Amino acid sequence: MTPATNNSPPTPQAELRPEQLFERLTAAAEENEALGRELLRCYEQLSLVFEITEHIATLQDPQNIQQSLLRRYATMLGASAALLDHDGRCDSVEGVDAVAPLALDPTRLRELLRDEIAAVRSSRRTTVPTLPASVATELDGAHVLLGALPQFQSETGVVIALRRSSDPPFDSSDRLAAESVLGYGGHILSNVLMVRHLQQTALETVRALANAIDAKDNYTHGHSERVGWLARMVGQALGMPNRQLQILEWAGLLHDVGKIGVPERILNKPGRLTTEEFDEMKRHPRLSYEVLRPVASLAPVLEGVLYHHENHDGSGYPTGLAGDAIPLIARVIHVVDIFDALTSSRSYRKGFTIAKAYEILRTDSGRVTDPLVTDCFLTAFERYRAERPADFAERFAHIAAEADPVPDDEEARRGR
Ligand SMILES: [Fe+2]
Ligand SMILES: [Fe+2]
Incomplete structure (x- = not known):
């Protein structure tokens, strides 16, 4: 009995008819175009991430850094609002349209998203949450993206970004861009706060030293x-x-x-x-x-x-x-x-x-x-x-x- 060999010539593929070939080429071209668009979008978001973090790194005042970071974050995402939930409060961001389009105040928004905010705070992952129907209705169908902002010596802040229901929903590239901006931005903010804290500690030490001299x-x-x-x-x-x-x-x-x-x-x-x-x-x-x-x-x-x-x-x-x-x-x-x-x-x-x-x-x-x-x-x-x-x-x-x-x-x- 002759053993089976694997080096038999490949079966020739059936020849494509011209219209089939055209169809395949058209599909490949469309796929390429979509990939190109996606690549361009990624590149634009990357530039924005770089531009935002570079800008806030030039600022000195933590309050300014936070405001500037959130304002640019909202602009980058095309969000109608960006609010920061931290230290038991939910602050809207100056210069951004806040929650006005939804006729909601930040406290109510915080209540509606309590579970989702808690999940982001503990996982420290930026997410596009699936909301209960009642919440979605109260938010007038607005799209929600929750981002984690690392904070110095306090619990992770959660940035709530909202987009009107008439705009496209947040997708994975929005989520990635958001994660990058908040990750880098949060670390810059934390570093500035840490330097402030060290300066304050040093000043207190200096005061204690001066008082010790005066006491002598x-x-x-x-x-x-x-x-x-x-x-x-x-x-x-x-x-x-x-x-x-x-x-x-x-x-x-x-x-x-x-x-x-x-x-x-x-x-x-x-x-x-x-x-x-x-x-x-x-x-x-x-x-x-x-x-x-x-x-x-x-x-x-x-x-x-x-x-x-x-x-x-x-x-x-x-x-x-x-x-x-x-x-x-x-x-x-x-x-x-x-x-x-x-x-x-x-x-x-x-x-x-x-x-x-x-x-x-x-x-x-x-x-x-x-x-x-x-x-x-x-x-x-x-x-x-x-x-x-x-x-x-x-x-x-x-x-x-x-x-x-x-x-x-x-x-x-x-x-x-
Ligand atoms: Fe002196
Ligand atoms: Fe003196």
């Missing part, structure tokens, strides 16, 4: 906090941008941390300091600088801290810089530091009245302090007192209201 000196309670606050006020009056204001406030809060290295017997000495004791006190700006230098994120405040006792005429310390060579941030801190020292009670004298402190600042302007910054401070502080008397009364409650004591101000001006 019995007579300078709240000094660092006030210097930080006043420095920001002057920075605002000088028209500095927000980032500079933050740096100024931090430099003000931290300017005296080096006093941690000055013995308490000197800080709290009831009488005047000897020359040797004052030399010891004068080490504190450089000590502050050395304490803060290893913290990379505090680099911008270093020059404010190091030079806050430099005088306009070059007679200050630790380096003897003069005029504009002294960094502006240090010139601002110098003025408000002196004001706060003059108006606070010290171990060797009672605090001066505001009028007396102004008088001393005016006399020393151009010699000890920068004249422009001094003028700016005097104007800004007067305006603050006039416009916010309650805040002033609380923040500067310690300032003496009665007549000034003996005019011994020299040590306060020199950084004690």
Whole structure:
């Protein structure tokens, strides 16, 4: 018996008739065209995803990022609404048609989609839910797409996108595009919030450190906090941008941390300091600088801290810089530091009245302090007192209201 072989020639296919061949070619061409259209749509959505995420990555404010993300998300999907359900609320998005076409408020929409929202929140998958008939009717047949938005330190947000019933339903490519935009966008948003959170934590740490320093000196309670606050006020009056204001406030809060290295017997000495004791006190700006230098994120405040006792005429310390060579941030801190020292009670004298402190600042302007910054401070502080008397009364409650004591101000001006 001869074994069966597999290498027998293929059975020739039946020849196609011309009209059959035409039919097949037409079908293939149509399929190609559909694929081409789908490819083009995918490409357009990909460009949009890229454009949206690139745009929001340039924004700084989390609220702006969220609004911009949702607005563009709705536009990309051709949705009549985009609402974010998170933190127990359902917020509509400014600039989008919200749920107005459905005559529904966000709370009602949230109630209607409660189960579907919960499912998306736990699966973190973007879905086109199948709705119960009663819900579909109340939504007037609108198409619904629910997307998951990752959120920093809170439960996943759910973005509800709605399309009118007269528009095409959401399909798989809408779902994929939605997932990409919300995935990337949510991570950008989370990163910004995380940076904010770290900044806040760092600021609280800085405050705690400054308070620890003030606690060491019995007579300078709240000094660092006030210097930080006043420095920001002057920075605002000088028209500095927000980032500079933050740096100024931090430099003000931290300017005296080096006093941690000055013995308490000197800080709290009831009488005047000897020359040797004052030399010891004068080490504190450089000590502050050395304490803060290893913290990379505090680099911008270093020059404010190091030079806050430099005088306009070059007679200050630790380096003897003069005029504009002294960094502006240090010139601002110098003025408000002196004001706060003059108006606070010290171990060797009672605090001066505001009028007396102004008088001393005016006399020393151009010699000890920068004249422009001094003028700016005097104007800004007067305006603050006039416009916010309650805040002033609380923040500067310690300032003496009665007549000034003996005019011994020299040590306060020199950084004690
Ligand atoms: Fe100070
Ligand atoms: Fe100081």
